[in-house]
Amino acid sequence: MKMIANSYIVAPGVLILAILLSSCSQQSTTSSKNKNLLVRLAVIEVDSLQIEPYNELLSEEIEASIRLEPGVITLYGVARKDAPQHVTLFETYADSSQYRSHLATPHFQKYKQGTLQMVKHLDLIQMQPILYHRKAELANVPSEDLYIRLIKIQLDSNAVENFDTLGNRVMLPGIRKEPGVLVMYAVAEKENPTRVSILEVYENITAYNKHIETPHYLRYKQEAKVLVKSIELIDVHPILLGSKPQR
Numbered sequence: 016m017k018m019i020a021n022s023y024i025v026a027p028g029v030l031i032l033a034i035l036l037s038s039c040s041q042q043s044t045t046s047s048k049n050k051n052l053l054v055r056l057a058v059i060e061v062d063s064l065q066i067e068p069y070n071e072l073l074s075e076e077i078e079a080s081i082r083l084e085p086g087v088i089t090l091y092g093v094a095r096k097d098a099p100q101h102v103t104l105f106e107t108y109a110d111s112s113q114y115r116s117h118l119a120t121p122h123f124q125k126y127k128q129g130t131l132q133m134v135k136h137l138d139l140i141q142m143q144p145i146l147y148h149r150k151a152e153l154a155n156v157p158s159e160d161l162y163i164r165l166i167k168i169q170l171d172s173n174a175v176e177n178f179d180t181l182g183n184r185v186m187l188p189g190i191r192k193e194p195g196v197l198v199m200y201a202v203a204e205k206e207n208p209t210r211v212s213i214l215e216v217y218e219n220i221t222a223y224n225k226h227i228e229t230p231h232y233l234r235y236k237q238e239a240k241v242l243v244k245s246i247e248l249i250d251v252h253p254i255l256l257g258s259k260p261q262r
Contacts, residue, residue: 052088053114054144054202056212057104060136066099069133073102074255076126081257084120086113089147091200091214092254093163100135102254103165105200105214107144145201145211146182148190151260153197153216158253161197162220166213167247174242175208181238189231195222198256216256 086109198216
């Protein structure tokens with residue numbers, strides 16, 4: 016997997032930053048076929064009185080990781096709009112050795128030590144990718160325009176394989192053609208793959224409204240009904256969306 020560019024989007028009120036190593040016009044797609052990836056969710060509860068300094072330290076750590084570490088593929092940091100002390104971080108590393116190297120970096124250690132008294136609770140959950148699609152246009156959209164959702168799904172115990180197939184054969188080909196869908200990242204817990212988390216990033220609310228009227232979404236929604244036991248839709252805002260397009 017050859018990295019060709021770094022980009023990241025910051026929270027509202029801060030300029031979008033992009034560090035281009037070469038052309039970033041291509042799109043990025045990853046699926047569960049890549050067995051070397053190390054993927055996890057960091058589910059964090061921050062002291063409600065320290066949200067702003069925590070977000071500053073996390074943003075600094077994400078920016079440095081994406082810019083300096085070839086093996087850090089995504090660090091998508093988002094917080095609930097209705098409860099910004101609840102933070103979710105979608106972490107993707109090229110492999111386990113790159114993850115271990117990341118933990119030893121000065122920028123990660125600064126974040127870790129600096130937030131020890133800010134974090135009230137932390138769950139680190141090992142995940143496996145179902146699908147990942149990212150458009151290079153992510154680096155060019157003002158963060159205040161983005162519409163972002165975090166979706167939590169509980170699948171039927173016999174539906175894991177069918178859900179994966181539905182995502183990759185129906186949803187993925189469709190969203191590749193939708194300019195307004197900037198990120199679609201679906202991951203499942205390794206120890207319990209019936210528990211799925213999806214990060215959706217749209218150019219704006221208009222792009223989302225167009226998405227839910229597309230034939231591939233309507234087919235996906237209809238066929239997923241028999242696979243899904245429960246679903247939670249959470250509106251989130253970006254702390255910082257850091258990622259690299261990859262071949």
